[in-house]
Amino acid sequence: MKLKNPPVNSLSLEMLTELVINLEKLENDKAVRGLVLTSEYPGIFSAGLDLMEMCGRNPAHYAEYWKALQEFWLKLYQSSLVVVAAINGASPAGGCLMSLICDYRILADNPKYTIGLNETLLGIVAPFWFKDTMVNTIGHRASERALQLGLLFPPAEALQVGLVDQVVPEDKLQSTALSVMAQWLAIPDHARQLTKTMMRKPTVDHLVKQRDADIQNFVSFVSRDSIQKSLQMYLQKLRQKKS
Numbered sequence: 535m536k537l538k539n540p541p542v543n544s545l546s547l548e549m550l551t552e553l554v555i556n557l558e559k560l561e562n563d564k565a566v567r568g569l570v571l572t573s574e575y576p577g578i579f580s581a582g583l584d585l586m587e588m589c590g591r592n593p594a595h596y597a598e599y600w601k602a603l604q605e606f607w608l609k610l611y612q613s614s615l616v617v618v619a620a621i622n623g624a625s626p627a628g629g630c631l632m633s634l635i636c637d638y639r640i641l642a643d644n645p646k647y648t649i650g651l652n653e654t655l656l657g658i659v660a661p662f663w664f665k666d667t668m669v670n671t672i673g674h675r676a677s678e679r680a681l682q683l684g685l686l687f688p689p690a691e692a693l694q695v696g697l698v699d700q701v702v703p704e705d706k707l708q709s710t711a712l713s714v715m716a717q718w719l720a721i722p723d724h725a726r727q728l729t730k731t732m733m734r735k736p737t738v739d740h741l742v743k744q745r746d747a748d749i750q751n752f753v754s755f756v757s758r759d760s761i762q763k764s765l766q767m768y769l770q771k772l773r774q775k776k777s
């Protein structure tokens with residue numbers, strides 16, 4: 535599946551909805567057992583959540599957006615398919631989260647392709663289920679440091695901390711993803727799927743139990759004037775970077 539939402543594959547409401555629909559279609563197709571997630575635009579895997587969905591909108595929109603994000607996370611994290619992320623570009627914040635909920639992550643070796651949960655750099659806080667996903671991958675201490683500092687790791691460091699499973703030359707990314715997929719598909723589906731469910735259930739339950747409260751929390755947080763100002767300033771900084 536190729537992520538395709540120009541210019542930076544930000545996770546807009548429309549994109550999240552389409553991703554969930556496509557995932558459902560693939561899961562209902564008995565001929566499909568695995569999925570490689572990559573970007574149509576080498577250089578950018580995903581810029582994360584679409585900041586335009588979080589700026590200057592009304593509470594009903596924020597609630598709808600957050601619910602769609604939760605839906606996407608729940609769908610992909612619990613997918614019965616083998617999901618391999620072939621990360622062919624920068625992967626900040628929500629882009630990193632999307633990679634973390636796959637079963638295996640391969641990052642192309644390019645110093646510009648940084649990955650991490652950098653929310654604090656925007657003056658916002660990664661929600662508990664982003665944090666849980668990261669802790670499950672790299673452990674508590676490394677997550678605490680990475681989350682507080684909003685670290686974006688270049689490939690060698692991402693590999694060292696365990697944020698990705700493999701770093702390969704850019705021209706070997708797709709072939710490596712396919713050979714990793716073959717290795718995972720050699721395991722009987724039912725055994726692998728039950729194991730995945732067992733490993734992920736506590737994290738899933740944590741969010742499921744608090745879904746409504748999490749939406750309310752997001753809506754009230756994002757509606758604050760101070761948060762709106764931080765997000766606007768960050769967007770402005772992104773725009774000024776060009777000039």
Ligand SMILES: CCCCCCC/C=C/C(=O)SCCNC(=O)CCNC(=O)[C@H](O)C(C)(C)COP(=O)(O)OP(=O)(O)OC[C@H]1O[C@@H](n2cnc3c(N)ncnc32)[C@H](O)[C@@H]1OP(=O)(O)O
Nearest residue numbers: 544581582583584585586624626627628658659756772773
């Ligand atoms: C408030 C409550 C908070 C609760 C928690 C919320 C958790 C949040 C998770 C998130 O994912 S927040 C988003 C974090 N994302 C980022 O910090 C990435 C920002 N983008 C970049 O660093 C770069 O754009 C890039 C991805 C490295 C690509 O760089 P490049 O130089 O190739 O492109 P740019 O010129 O920077 O961008 C092109 C164009 O796209 C706009 N844009 C970039 N990122 C986003 C985004 N996340 N959402 C919306 N739009 C984005 C950027 O402003 C440019 O727009 P124009 O200037 O062309 O209009």
